[in-house]
Amino acid sequence: MNAPQLVERVRGGDRRALARAITLVENGAAELREIMAGLALHTGRARVVGFTGSPGVGKSTTTNAVVRAVRAKGLTVAVLAVDPSSPFTGGALLGDRVRMQEHATDPGVYIRSMANRGHLGGLSWATPHALRVLDAAGFDVILVETVGVGQAEVEIAGQADTTVVLCAPGMGDSVQAAKAGVLEVADVFAVNKADRDGAKVTLRELRQMVAMKDRDEAEWKPPIVMTVAAKDEGVDELWGRVEDHYAHLEESGELATRRRERARHEVQAIVLDLLRARMGGVGADSGLDGLAGEVAAGERDPYAAADLLLKELGADPGA
Amino acid sequence: MNAPQLVERVRGGDRRALARAITLVENGAAELREIMAGLALHTGRARVVGFTGSPGVGKSTTTNAVVRAVRAKGLTVAVLAVDPSSPFTGGALLGDRVRMQEHATDPGVYIRSMANRGHLGGLSWATPHALRVLDAAGFDVILVETVGVGQAEVEIAGQADTTVVLCAPGMGDSVQAAKAGVLEVADVFAVNKADRDGAKVTLRELRQMVAMKDRDEAEWKPPIVMTVAAKDEGVDELWGRVEDHYAHLEESGELATRRRERARHEVQAIVLDLLRARMGGVGADSGLDGLAGEVAAGERDPYAAADLLLKELGADPGA
Numbered sequence: 001m002n003a004p005q006l007v008e009r010v011r012g013g014d015r016r017a018l019a020r021a022i023t024l025v026e027n028g029a030a031e032l033r034e035i036m037a038g039l040a041l042h043t044g045r046a047r048v049v050g051f052t053g054s055p056g057v058g059k060s061t062t063t064n065a066v067v068r069a070v071r072a073k074g075l076t077v078a079v080l081a082v083d084p085s086s087p088f089t090g091g092a093l094l095g096d097r098v099r100m101q102e103h104a105t106d107p108g109v110y111i112r113s114m115a116n117r118g119h120l121g122g123l124s125w126a127t128p129h130a131l132r133v134l135d136a137a138g139f140d141v142i143l144v145e146t147v148g149v150g151q152a153e154v155e156i157a158g159q160a161d162t163t164v165v166l167c168a169p170g171m172g173d174s175v176q177a178a179k180a181g182v183l184e185v186a187d188v189f190a191v192n193k194a195d196r197d198g199a200k201v202t203l204r205e206l207r208q209m210v211a212m213k214d215r216d217e218a219e220w221k222p223p224i225v226m227t228v229a230a231k232d233e234g235v236d237e238l239w240g241r242v243e244d245h246y247a248h249l250e251e252s253g254e255l256a257t258r259r260r261e262r263a264r265h266e267v268q269a270i271v272l273d274l275l276r277a278r279m280g281g282v283g284a285d286s287g288l289d290g291l292a293g294e295v296a297a298g299e300r301d302p303y304a305a306a307d308l309l310l311k312e313l314g315a316d317p318g319a
Numbered sequence: 320m321n322a323p324q325l326v327e328r329v330r331g332g333d334r335r336a337l338a339r340a341i342t343l344v345e346n347g348a349a350e351l352r353e354i355m356a357g358l359a360l361h362t363g364r365a366r367v368v369g370f371t372g373s374p375g376v377g378k379s380t381t382t383n384a385v386v387r388a389v390r391a392k393g394l395t396v397a398v399l400a401v402d403p404s405s406p407f408t409g410g411a412l413l414g415d416r417v418r419m420q421e422h423a424t425d426p427g428v429y430i431r432s433m434a435n436r437g438h439l440g441g442l443s444w445a446t447p448h449a450l451r452v453l454d455a456a457g458f459d460v461i462l463v464e465t466v467g468v469g470q471a472e473v474e475i476a477g478q479a480d481t482t483v484v485l486c487a488p489g490m491g492d493s494v495q496a497a498k499a500g501v502l503e504v505a506d507v508f509a510v511n512k513a514d515r516d517g518a519k520v521t522l523r524e525l526r527q528m529v530a531m532k533d534r535d536e537a538e539w540k541p542p543i544v545m546t547v548a549a550k551d552e553g554v555d556e557l558w559g560r561v562e563d564h565y566a567h568l569e570e571s572g573e574l575a576t577r578r579r580e581r582a583r584h585e586v587q588a589i590v591l592d593l594l595r596a597r598m599g600g601v602g603a604d605s606g607l608d609g610l611a612g613e614v615a616a617g618e619r620d621p622y623a624a625a626d627l628l629l630k631e632l633g634a635d636p637g638a
Binding site: 032036038041043128256260262263264267271272276279289291293295297300301303305 | 363575583594612622632
């Protein structure tokens with residue numbers, strides 16, 4: 001399957017083509033340029049909803065329950081599970097297979113996990129690229145599930161149209177989440193496992209945090225939904241709040257802003273990656289090796305070396 | 320304290336100046352350029368030993384025990400604990416305080432944790448910068464301790480002269496570690512908690528993995544040391560193997576190669592960061608915003624946008 005064929009089949013929603021395209025994204029394959037160019041003009045229709053929260057809050061259970069809720073509305077849905085801290089898919093894929101069982105016979109559901117391997121941040125275009133593939137394939141809704149609450153997770157969640165932050169009682173999660181900057185990206189909060197002790201404490205803490213922030217009257221105030229995803233409780237309400245937020249984005253014009261932000265992130269990541277390859281490529285005739293030797297020997301400081309390298313790349317350091 | 324004063328005080332080993340310099344590194348402060356330039360010509364003396372391994376293998380206990388072993392040899396030692404997955408120091412700092420108690424009155428020991436906050440990989444110069452500060456301050460040995468076994472941890476550990484990979488019995492760590500590419504960067508293995516069940520299994524697994532790799536006769540073969548760091552057992556032997564490896568690096572000329580590699584990484588990270596700032600800076604007149612809008616609207620593909628942006632930065636995309 002060459003690139004134009006792959007683009008056509010992805011657009012037709014072909015599962016094998018989808019799987020192959022996302023694997024190419026994972027691997028940073030050379031064909032990506034042609035594939036992304038081919039898909040680019042057929043994107044922008046899907047709603048992207050991010051789910052984040054600490055391990056143990058019930059993220060995959062919640063995502064699964066939301067898949068059911070979205071399907072019940074007659075919408076098609078893709079799930080992209082991203083693990084930004086791991087270079088491997090092994091564990092996540094096992095989880096996928098278990099989850100897939102429920103939806104295996106439903107052509108309106110596609111579930112895929114993606115490792116974000118490679119250089120630190122080197123593949124930070126990977127999530128936007130994968131979203132582009134799923135969007136072009138015609139899914140109405142894409143759920144992006146990230147692992148953990150580190151900075152990487154916050155950034156990936158922040159690329160969604162709507163970001164849902166999950167908490168659970170008794171894990172010190174709510175306060176933790178606020179610290180991790182998750183509060184800044186949350187559009188909707190869900191307190192999952194709400195039938196457990198401490199759910200009300202978590203709810204109160206979140207309410208206080210949401211109340212603390214200054215907002216204009218027109219600004220979106222993140223609602224907090226209580227869910228027991230394992231029993232499908234509160235999940236329709238959760239999806240309702242996500243739809244409210246989407247409507248708010250459309251009315252306020254913020255949807256375009258968020259999507260421009262996602263594209264900005266994607267383009268910037270590509271530029272940095274191209275420059276990194278040019279500096280560090282095997283057999284590249286950049287002066288990096290010689291400069292690194294001088295820096296290591298204490299003969300030149302690293303910033304002076306960086307300035308020289310920038311000049312060599314044709315970019316004026318003083319600009 | 321201005322930059323030249325700070326440089327002088329760091330070189331004199333002043334603790335407040337050290338703490339301040341590393342905080343400036345953490346925050347990506349503008350003064351870094353001048354400070355690093357001032358320190359650059361006074362570095363290259365310290366031995367840098369990296370410690371990595373999954374949470375629960377006893378990393379800080381081992382580092383602490385190694386500090387005692389190094390001090391017993393009459394060498395001064397700094398510990399840099401890096402958490403590449405967290406933008407915050409909170410937890411690590413608490414750990415520091417506990418650990419500091421033992422060495423609080425010893426002027427030959429300095430312990431500091433550093434968050435690696437900020438953009439994905441954006442501060443990947445942070446660890447080399449911090450090493451530069453501690454090196455210039457005159458410590459004989461710098462122990463770099465990283466958290467987890469993800470790609471980021473492997474990269475940071477790989478910046479050391481010698482990398483020690485810690486395993487523990489019954490955690491499936493050894494196999495896990497091999498998968499994570501840790502085997503590739505390990506110069507010395509330590510099986511910690513070696514008094515527990517399963518230590519021999521872990522030892523055997525590691526031996527098999529080490530044996531599987533093809534090596535020239537002159538090439539270093541990672542030794543495996545059994546330790547019970549909490550009881551100071553095997554720690555002197557561990558340090559002995561680290562010294563053996565250092566001698567090997569010096570004799571083979573590989574020390575210079577590794578240090579050039581670290582400098583290369585540092586310079587490259589600075590260049591990428593300068594370019595990122597130029598593309599994304601508030602009020603920057605780069606065309607990124609406009610291009611991102613076109614990409615978001617499906618009017619231009621992200622790679623074509625990246626090429627235009629590269630041209631604008633003065634770097635020819637075709638180069």
